[in-house]
Amino acid sequence: MKKTVNILVTLLITLGLFSCNQDKSDGDKGALASNAAEKVYVAPGDHDEFYAFLSGGFSGQLSVYGLPSGRLFKVIDVFSQDPQESYGYSEETKPMLNTSFGFIPWDDSHHPDISQTKGVLDGRWIFINANNTPRIARIDLTTFETAEILEIPNSAGNHSSPFVTENTEYVVAGTRFSVPIPQRDMPIKDYKGKFKGALSFVSVDPENGGMELAFQILMPGFDYDLAHPGRDKSHGWFFFTTYNTEEANSLLEVNASQNDKDFIAAVNWKKAEEYIKAGKFKTMPANYAHNEYSDETHSATSTMLKEVKVLDASELPGLVYFLPTPKSPHGVDVDPSGEYIVGNGKLSANLTVHSFTKMMDAIENKKFDGEAYGIPILKFEDILAGTVKQAGLGPLHTEFDGEGNAYTSFFISSEVVKWKLGTWEVLDRNPVFYSVGHVMIPGGNSRDPFGKYLLSLNKITKDRFLPTGPEVTQSAQLFDITGDKMELLLDFPTIGEPHYAAGIPADMIAKNSKKIFKLSENNHKYAIKTTQEARVERNGNEVHVYMSMIRSHFTPDNIEGVKIGDKVYFHITNFEQDFDVPHGFAIIGGHNPELLVMPGATETLLWEPTKVGVWPFYCTDFCSALHQEMSGYVRVSPAGSNTDLTSSLGE
């Protein structure tokens, strides 16, 4: 305990010292210092140059902003229920949140990453991980809606995820918490040697994006924190940082910070593919959900999958190597050429950069410095490319501009530091307000970054915005990085907690953005295509209402014969085929929120009436001049009454 206090005191002093030393005179007033306002001004009606997708963190969602304006366009529902769009409430979307633990209404989303082809962004899909109940989601960038969610078995705390490979061959899921595999009832103190960490490789279908858990690599019971794929010359490798190589199971704050060096695990996934092909895997029973949403049926399905192929890293030579890296590395980042592997040792003031060429040379010549659980450890000195010395305190993540420069976030000293690849000299530093996590340059983790802007994603804002009680917003800060010195342009608030973000030139995806769904292609089980098909049907205590909506009425809008104890399913099809004309639906006393139905789509709301009477429903989206008239009534009779089930419009 005494030790903990000492460490805390030391840290506090360091924090204090660093903030005292901070030169706050330039940088924090970026907009006044220069023509920053002009650089972020996007005139009314004009469009931003970049899309930025910011993870929602504990909101579980993914937000879509424009850069350089910092304007919020949309929050994409991914891992959390959203009453606004009935995501996870409508009958169609409930299966999206199904898991082996049952229905899960929330998660913690961290790292968005855009699909790539030949090492450059292709703008087809964006992937994001769920940290709490391990999952990966794929979002379709033509609809900006979640298309697929795959649960990851044998994993816990899916943090080193998803991070796409050069041709989107794989997204990965490294477990932050090692656990008993398979899960079983055992004492926690027996962690060491018994717990395992799984690194999951999820293949992505190049045609339709469909995800499949291709294989898992069983690793020692460390904590696998972050990951990045090799690219260009290092394509075929995947790098995962580890901490807690001490294998502590309690008070990790101290006990997992004892080793001078932890590891970056270099995984040869091409080798893994060979082992799979050669049948060197074990098939393990498992239970995990695969949820898919179809734009044709406007519905999701959830399938439970029952087994997984497992490769044991301790038994398969050449599959994994450990690169010793100082001080509990957090992010691992690979430069656009694929040569430099940056380890951001979060308790260090230095940045360690490994060389891929040297790593391959050491592997070839078997220059090992012992092993851990059968996995060879390379010699630190043999693979080191260079060190960025005394760059700041608490490096977390590094991003690249494609011009030979790297930008590293420093959490404790609250700054972004620009340094040069190869010479390792610090070129510029800029304070951020406050305590940056990730930084993001559009395409900054591809072969071809768009090095115009850098976004700093900050955990703390304190006095940066108008106060809103104890809970204040987190923020993003936009820098212009086209000059020698970074220039702060803009602060803007974010939803939830932005961890990582992904950016892409707007013209790469704006042109593909869907405007409507074609009614003629709607294959929803309960869709109707003409008002003649509108009707009500009873099946036991289930009442199915086949309803259409078009400006400015529902068909039918008078329904009688519903009884207490009925489950009323409103299957509502939006007949509009016009851009930006959704209609909403809400009914009094509904235990589910509203529906917001896009043109050409069908959605279903379950309503279980609890009171006898005549109850109104109405359109919730101000759709037209006659929007206030877009309403109707449902008559609810007592249980057992013999009111006929009827529906009508305009009678």
Added chain:
Amino acid sequence: MKKAGLLMILGSLLLLGLFKFPLWNIMLGAPQYPDPLGMNIFINGIKGVSEFDLQNIDGLNHYIGMKTIPKPEQMWEFSTFPLVIGGMAFLGVLIGFLGFFGKISYHWFLGWFILMSILGVLGMYDFNSWLVEYGTDLDPNAIMKMTKPDGTPLTYEPPLLGSKKIMNFMAHSYPRLGAYMMFSGMLLTLAAYFVGKKTQKQKS
């Protein structure tokens, strides 16, 4: 007469463009429709500029009680116009051939041009009366019954040619490629007449 005959044939053939390209186009733009809605009027029917434009125009028009945009079978014009245009093209080509071989005089070219012009004017008159009827024959139970400042009912006919403000919409009505081909074709037949006349004079 060979040159004149060729011009006559070519001019008449240009009419056939109307079977492929629209005769007229009406675009409707409004603040809420930065991408305007539009209809292309062909001699055999009306099509939306984008896939769902007709449906969306009808959807908006139902508020003010306008009839839906007619389907080909709902207007005799859409079956008659193709026959007239096809017939005139055939006749023009025939006259051209006969002229080419010197069987008939160049006066026939002018005759064809005058007939075509009369038919054209009749067609335009018919088109305009449809526009007026479409814009003024409104459902008495329309949701919105707008009046002009003088108290008379507001009507919604798009202009025959040019632009006009109709409530929140700006309607633009202009000829399209089919019409331009027809006009240039007709000019060629007129040229055929003058060329024929000139050659005749030189001969005599």
